[in-house]
Amino acid sequence: MKRWMAMCLAIIMVLTMLPGTVFAAVESDSGKLEGTLTIKGTLKEGEKLSADLTKVKPTGFTTDQVKYEWFRVGADGKNMSVGTETTYTLKTEDVGCSLQLTLTGKEGATVTGTISSSKVGPVAAKEGSAPTAATTPTVSVIPETPTPSSVQENNSIENDSGVSAVPTQGPVVTQSSTPAPVQQPSVAPVNEPSEIPTQTPVPDTNHGSTGGSENSLPTINDPIIVQDNNGIKAEITTEALPAGKVGEPYHANIEASGNVVGWELENRVLPKGIVWDENTGTFTGTPEVAGTTPGIMVKATFEDGSTDSKTFEIKIEETDKTQDQPGPDTGDQDGTDTPSGPSEDDTQTVELSTDPETVDFGTLYTGYEDAKLSFSLINSGTKKAEKLTYTLSGDMKDVLVVEEISSVESGGNVPITVTLKSGLAEKEKAYSSTLTIKDEDTGTEVEVKISAKVEKRIYKLKISNKELNFGSYTVGYTNISSQEIKLSNTGNADLTVKIPSGESFDVDGDVEAVLKEGDSATYQIKPKSGLGAGEYSEELTFTTDEGAKASVTAKVTVKEKENYSFDVYWSQDNGEFKGDFGYAPLGYNDENGFAPHSRNLVIRNTGNKELNFKQPVSNSGDKSVYDITKLDEATMTNVQPGEEIKVAVRPKSGLTADVYDEDIVIDATNDKKDPVVKHVTFTVVKSGISIYQGVSANQGTIKAKNGVEKSQSGLGIPGTVKIKTTSGSRDATVKWNIKDCDYNPDLKEEQSFTVWGEVVLPSDVINPAFVSRVTSIGVRVLAYDAKKANKSENKIYGIAQGDVFQAGKTISFSAEGSGMNRKESPEKGDVRYEPTYWKVTDTNAKWSAEDGWNKAPYSASFVIGNSGSYKLKVTFTKETYDGEKWVGNEKDSDGTDVKSVSFRVKGNANTTSDKNNTVTKVKNAVKTGDETNIVPMILLAVAGVLVIGGAGIVLRNRHKKDQRGK
Numbered sequence: 001m002k003r004w005m006a007m008c009l010a011i012i013m014v015l016t017m018l019p020g021t022v023f024a025a026v027e028s029d030s031g032k033l034e035g036t037l038t039i040k041g042t043l044k045e046g047e048k049l050s051a052d053l054t055k056v057k058p059t060g061f062t063t064d065q066v067k068y069e070w071f072r073v074g075a076d077g078k079n080m081s082v083g084t085e086t087t088y089t090l091k092t093e094d095v096g097c098s099l100q101l102t103l104t105g106k107e108g109a110t111v112t113g114t115i116s117s118s119k120v121g122p123v124a125a126k127e128g129s130a131p132t133a134a135t136t137p138t139v140s141v142i143p144e145t146p147t148p149s150s151v152q153e154n155n156s157i158e159n160d161s162g163v164s165a166v167p168t169q170g171p172v173v174t175q176s177s178t179p180a181p182v183q184q185p186s187v188a189p190v191n192e193p194s195e196i197p198t199q200t201p202v203p204d205t206n207h208g209s210t211g212g213s214e215n216s217l218p219t220i221n222d223p224i225i226v227q228d229n230n231g232i233k234a235e236i237t238t239e240a241l242p243a244g245k246v247g248e249p250y251h252a253n254i255e256a257s258g259n260v261v262g263w264e265l266e267n268r269v270l271p272k273g274i275v276w277d278e279n280t281g282t283f284t285g286t287p288e289v290a291g292t293t294p295g296i297m298v299k300a301t302f303e304d305g306s307t308d309s310k311t312f313e314i315k316i317e318e319t320d321k322t323q324d325q326p327g328p329d330t331g332d333q334d335g336t337d338t339p340s341g342p343s344e345d346d347t348q349t350v351e352l353s354t355d356p357e358t359v360d361f362g363t364l365y366t367g368y369e370d371a372k373l374s375f376s377l378i379n380s381g382t383k384k385a386e387k388l389t390y391t392l393s394g395d396m397k398d399v400l401v402v403e404e405i406s407s408v409e410s411g412g413n414v415p416i417t418v419t420l421k422s423g424l425a426e427k428e429k430a431y432s433s434t435l436t437i438k439d440e441d442t443g444t445e446v447e448v449k450i451s452a453k454v455e456k457r458i459y460k461l462k463i464s465n466k467e468l469n470f471g472s473y474t475v476g477y478t479n480i481s482s483q484e485i486k487l488s489n490t491g492n493a494d495l496t497v498k499i500p501s502g503e504s505f506d507v508d509g510d511v512e513a514v515l516k517e518g519d520s521a522t523y524q525i526k527p528k529s530g531l532g533a534g535e536y537s538e539e540l541t542f543t544t545d546e547g548a549k550a551s552v553t554a555k556v557t558v559k560e561k562e563n564y565s566f567d568v569y570w571s572q573d574n575g576e577f578k579g580d581f582g583y584a585p586l587g588y589n590d591e592n593g594f595a596p597h598s599r600n601l602v603i604r605n606t607g608n609k610e611l612n613f614k615q616p617v618s619n620s621g622d623k624s625v626y627d628i629t630k631l632d633e634a635t636m637t638n639v640q641p642g643e644e645i646k647v648a649v650r651p652k653s654g655l656t657a658d659v660y661d662e663d664i665v666i667d668a669t670n671d672k673k674d675p676v677v678k679h680v681t682f683t684v685v686k687s688g689i690s691i692y693q694g695v696s697a698n699q700g701t702i703k704a705k706n707g708v709e710k711s712q713s714g715l716g717i718p719g720t721v722k723i724k725t726t727s728g729s730r731d732a733t734v735k736w737n738i739k740d741c742d743y744n745p746d747l748k749e750e751q752s753f754t755v756w757g758e759v760v761l762p763s764d765v766i767n768p769a770f771v772s773r774v775t776s777i778g779v780r781v782l783a784y785d786a787k788k789a790n791k792s793e794n795k796i797y798g799i800a801q802g803d804v805f806q807a808g809k810t811i812s813f814s815a816e817g818s819g820m821n822r823k824e825s826p827e828k829g830d831v832r833y834e835p836t837y838w839k840v841t842d843t844n845a846k847w848s849a850e851d852g853w854n855k856a857p858y859s860a861s862f863v864i865g866n867s868g869s870y871k872l873k874v875t876f877t878k879e880t881y882d883g884e885k886w887v888g889n890e891k892d893s894d895g896t897d898v899k900s901v902s903f904r905v906k907g908n909a910n911t912t913s914d915k916n917n918t919v920t921k922v923k924n925a926v927k928t929g930d931e932t933n934i935v936p937m938i939l940l941a942v943a944g945v946l947v948i949g950g951a952g953i954v955l956r957n958r959h960k961k962d963q964r965g966k
Contacts, residue, residue, distance in 0.1 A: 044123065075097070236256050250316075253281060253282050255281075272289045349444075364423065372419050391435075399420060427454050468483045471556065484524055508523065571600035583682075585687065592651055595651075599649055660683070696775060729816035734759055801903075866908055
């Protein structure tokens with residue numbers, strides 16, 4: 001049975017593993033999307049585009065594992081998501097724009113990451129003439145099938161990825177005797193830093209192209225390589241320029257791997273008939289003369305500010321017609337020979353020309369540095385110009401330097417570089433010179449006109465407004481609209497403009513704008529927030545690194561808010577006063593000197609508007625016991641900002657014994673605010689009554705023992721304090737707030753805290769002025785004084801010095817260390833001596849902590865069989881309580897103490913052995929101060945026994961049942 005079950009389990013395990021094994025075999029590769037994603041299809045409205053995944057890794061993934069997203073890229077560079085299907089049909093809105101495709105691994109799929117194609121476009125409209133190979137762009141991947149060598153020769157363009165674009169594989173445009181205009185490819189080059197630009201096909205320059213035409217040009221349907229180029233630095237990627245033929249159209253693009261913002265031809269050395277387009281980085285034209293032109297230096301400027309330069313050469317070959325044209329007939333029609341013509345040397349000539357025919361250095365500015373320009377010297381004759389010389393004339397001949405001119409092959413050209421040295425002064429008209437180049441063998445000459453205009457460099461900055469007035473605002477304004485000014489470069493040199501930093505006005509705009517000649521920049525100016533009241537006028541000057549300046553004056557008025565406010569306070573001319581006239585005995589008057597003095601109440605206008613006041617009065621009206629000065633109307637009205645009014649206030653005479661509290665009301669008629677109230681008080685006392693004048697805020701500090709009760713008596717805080725009264729110092733009880741003080745009786749560390757209390761005034765003491773009755777006392781509770789242990793208190797009980805015992809009889813004793821018999825529980829730091837070892841000399845009777853004598857009872861018994869003198873020694877170990885347990889340290893100088901007692905044994909209990917001594921325990925415990933409750937432990941022990949017993953019974957019953965079953 002067991003064997004059968006094992007076989008079933010093995011079969012189930014095999015079956016469960018089969019699905020994983022099968023599906024693992026067909027699972028696609030996993031990993032991050034990378035490689036080259038391309039777009040296939042015709043770039044024309046209504047046509048369908050799709051993705052070519054042949055060069056995308058990992059291989060084998062399916063379309064449901066990735067998310068497709070198509071983007072339309074406008075001429076402004078902004079893109080818009082237009083579709084998420086695997087294909088995309090071009091719409092009317094796509095005309096003139098480019099398309100780009102992005103694949104992203106879906107969540108949970110085996111592929112991850114994102115890959116994007118290069119942008120392709122622009123998209124052509126379907127309206128108009130029927131589409132032709134030259135007008136409808138097609139995007140495709142170069143076929144992998146090998147190209148015949150006759151087609152590949154001199155005809156493939158390789159990009160930096162090693163992929164060749166073979167122009168002749170596209171449709172062919174056949175030229176008639178009247179050549180039709182050839183439309184250039186309309187697929188815009190991709191200049192994104194993360195993409196390799198689309199390889200633009202160049203004209204086929206091979207002789208004998210298919211189709212029977214003399215000249216075949218590539219069309220826009222030729223393959224265009226579109227690939228992702230993440231991580232490749234911005235640089236010119238074209239390695240070489242294609243060759244051309246005399247009389248045949250020439251077209252070549254310079255390609256780069258970054259976003260090119262500008263092309264530049266650093267010298268003008270080009271074959272005759274070829275021109276350079278700096279907007280597209282393209283050489284076009286129809287070559288006129290055969291030959292090789294080296295030293296063509298092209299510079300690309302990229303979006304990130306970096307540049308890259310590369311030098312090329314263009315080779316122009318003779319046309320096939322010229323090479324295959326038969327020579328002149330050397331015989332007449334009747335077969336007779338005619339006299340030979342002149343010799344070949346006599347008919348060879350040198351024909352010199354230049355491209356361009358003039359060299360213009362343009363406009364230079366005083367202080368310019370050396371400038372260089374180049375042109376091509378062309379020999380279109382049949383003879384090599386081997387001995388060339390030159391001469392210079394004109395007003396620049398002393399500052400022009402021409403590089404050495406050697407020779408020019410027949411049908412060839414060489415670059416000539418002319419350097420204009422610094423030093424020409426400013427001149428109203430242009431400088432002009434003539435460079436004459438002469439072939440000394442034939443006398444052939446060619447002239448090149450060289451010109452340059454030198455002007456004074458002018459740095460001039462013009463500002464659109466000389467003054468900006470922002471008007472008037474109130475303090476606390478939150479929003480002032482800015483005003484715009486425009487700065488223009490009206491000079492002839494670049495300016496770097498710096499924004500001024502205003503004290504009261506903010507200027508917002510380009511911090512360092514570079515303005516070229518004729519350029520402008522705008523700036524926003526507005527007052528800073530939080531300006532106080534006042535008139536603000538500030539000249540803001542825009543400066544330049546070149547020294548030009550332009551200024552604008554900004555103005556704004558900030559007014560204060562209408563502030564109707566005043567302050568009321570007591571004059572301190574006669575000492576500090578807060579409205580309390582104090583006390584006086586019954587019967588006070590000016591004659592006996594007990595009457596209080598009058599005090600001035602000061603009313604001050606603290607606003608910015610004049611105020612009109614009412615007569616100050618008491619809130620008690622006619623029943624007021626205070627005399628308040630009557631003010632005339634002139635004093636109370638038209639009180640200007642900063643002005644003051646004084647009102648005298650004094651208690652009346654003859655008042656009875658009492659406390660007199662009133663409020664003086666001060667009000668203005670035009671401030672639209674509530675009146676200001678000042679309180680006054682005065683006390684008249686009977687004879688025999690004292691007035692409370694105060695208590696010391698701090699009653700000093702007292703000491704208390706550690707662990708005392710949290711109470712007034714426990715802490716030892718006094719019940720009375722001294723107070724001041726008009727009749728002298730008095731004792732007064734205090735109600736102390738013991739409950740809320742910071743004392744913790746359980747802490748053993750020293751504690752310092754403050755106890756606050758309130759004085760309870762005696763019955764004959766009044767407090768009419770509401771003087772504070774709060775006082776305090778400091779308490780310092782000392783740290784816990786740990787209990788010490790004394791060696792002299794270590795004792796041995798049961799055996800006294802000189803005791804005599806009978807041989808063979810049990811002798812018992814006990815030991816008690818100092819501090820072992822304390823009633824209270826131990827505290828951290830307490831010290832005791834614990835008995836840890838005992839021994840009777842000359843016997844085997846002994847007991848130690850290792851044997852179990854490390855807890856109560858510290859007692860033992862032993863028997864000595866032979867008579868003699870013996871000594872019992874007990875070792876006590878010093879221990880300190882760490883808050884949780886007792887810890888011994890025998891390394892202390894007083895870490896151990898040994899006590900001994902001598903005794904004698906008489907008689908012999910056993911004659912077969914000299915000493916037959918045994919040790920037994922005596923079950924009588926001694927107190928140790930350890931009051932741990934052992935009841936829970938006993939209950940746990942009982943419960944454990946019951947559980948074990950119950951388990952045994954169950955097992956026994958089960959065993960019996962099994963036996964009966966058998």
